[in-house]
Amino acid sequence: MTNRLKELFFRVIILLVGLTIAHLGVTLFLLADLGADPFNVLIQGLFKTISSAVSIPLLTHGRTHMAVCFIIILVLLVVDKSYVRIGTILCMFCGGPIIDVFNWLLGPLFEGGVSLPVRIIVNCLGCVILAYGMTIVIKSEAGTGPNDLVAVVISDKLRKKFGIIRVIVDACFAVVGLVLGGTIGIGTVICAFVVGPVAGIFMPVNEKMIKKIMGVVCR
Numbered sequence: 001m002t003n004r005l006k007e008l009f010f011r012v013i014i015l016l017v018g019l020t021i022a023h024l025g026v027t028l029f030l031l032a033d034l035g036a037d038p039f040n041v042l043i044q045g046l047f048k049t050i051s052s053a054v055s056i057p058l059l060t061h062g063r064t065h066m067a068v069c070f071i072i073i074l075v076l077l078v079v080d081k082s083y084v085r086i087g088t089i090l091c092m093f094c095g096g097p098i099i100d101v102f103n104w105l106l107g108p109l110f111e112g113g114v115s116l117p118v119r120i121i122v123n124c125l126g127c128v129i130l131a132y133g134m135t136i137v138i139k140s141e142a143g144t145g146p147n148d149l150v151a152v153v154i155s156d157k158l159r160k161k162f163g164i165i166r167v168i169v170d171a172c173f174a175v176v177g178l179v180l181g182g183t184i185g186i187g188t189v190i191c192a193f194v195v196g197p198v199a200g201i202f203m204p205v206n207e208k209m210i211k212k213i214m215g216v217v218c219r
Contacts, residue, residue: 003218006217006218007214007218008086010213010214010218011087011142011214012087012090012140014140014142014210014213015087015090015091015136015142015143016090016094017136018135018137018138018206019090019091019095019098019133019137019145020098020133021129021132021133021136022129022132022133022134022136022137023098023099023102023130023133024102024126024129024133025125025126025127025128025129025130025132025133026095026126026130027099027103027106028106028122028123028126029123029130029187029191030099030103030126031103031106031107031109031110031122031126032114032119032120032123032187033110034120034123034185034188034190035183035185035187035189036183036185036187036188037187037188037191038170038171038173038174038177038188038191038192039147039170039173040061040177040182041173041174041177041178041182041183041184042174042177043061043064043065043177043182044061044177044181044182044183045177045178045179045182046064046068046177046180047060047061047064048180048181048182049181050064052181062096066092068146068147069145069146072146072147072149073088073092073146076146076149076153083144083149083152083153084143085142086142086143087137087140087142087143087144088143088144088145088146089143090142090143091143091144091145091146092145092146095145120186120190123186123187123190123191124190124194127190127191127194127195127198128198130191130195131194131195131196131198131199132198132199132202134148134195134199135199135202135203135205135206135207136206136210138203139203139206139207139210140210141210150169151166151196154169161200162199162200162203163196163198163199163200164196164200165196166195166196166200167197170191170192170195174188174189174192
């Protein structure tokens with residue numbers, strides 16, 4: 001194995017670890033059942049708008065999600081194709097199955113009904129875990145999920161802090177989704193204002209950690 005392939009292999013492994021952690025957070029967020037995350041509010045609104053305007057056979061929320069992600073990738077290929085890597089595709093297709101596994105493992109804990117204060121705590125915990133895992137994915141440099149790339153690219157191009165840009169992007173997703181018919185809950189608001197700032201804290205920490213790991217494994 002050449003040094004370049006070896007480095008890519010370990011970066012993909014790191015990405016998958018980060019992706020798994022991030023989607024543990026997403027699962028907790030979903031199990032708290034306090035509202036969809038901002039990006040899915042947008043998808044929900046688009047799905048409802050398209051469904052009411054035209055009849056498209058087999059159109060679902062999930063397929064709308066994949067279509068929007070695909071459009072984001074196409075736009076990035078025009079704007080700056082260096083952001084679209086193997087990890088971008090992995091994030092696009094692996095996220096759902098990972099959530100399904102965590103939902104199978106953790107779902108029974110929420111079946112008996114959970115009080116609102118506990119659900120809020122679970123929601124916040126999910127957002128923190130999501131932010132931590134997301135920054136590992138981003139700093140793996142093997143690629144990032146299409147929806148996360150929107151904030152990453154804008155942050156890089158404007159040279160502004162990722163945490164602030166992430167809050168603005170999430171807020172835009174939520175507002176546009178609401179206008180189009182999506183539903184916002186307290187969990188949506190928590191996600192919009194927690195994930196960005198927390199990710200801003202974890203970003204340099206995980207960047208240093210990954211550099212150390214890559215320095216060891218790629219000697």
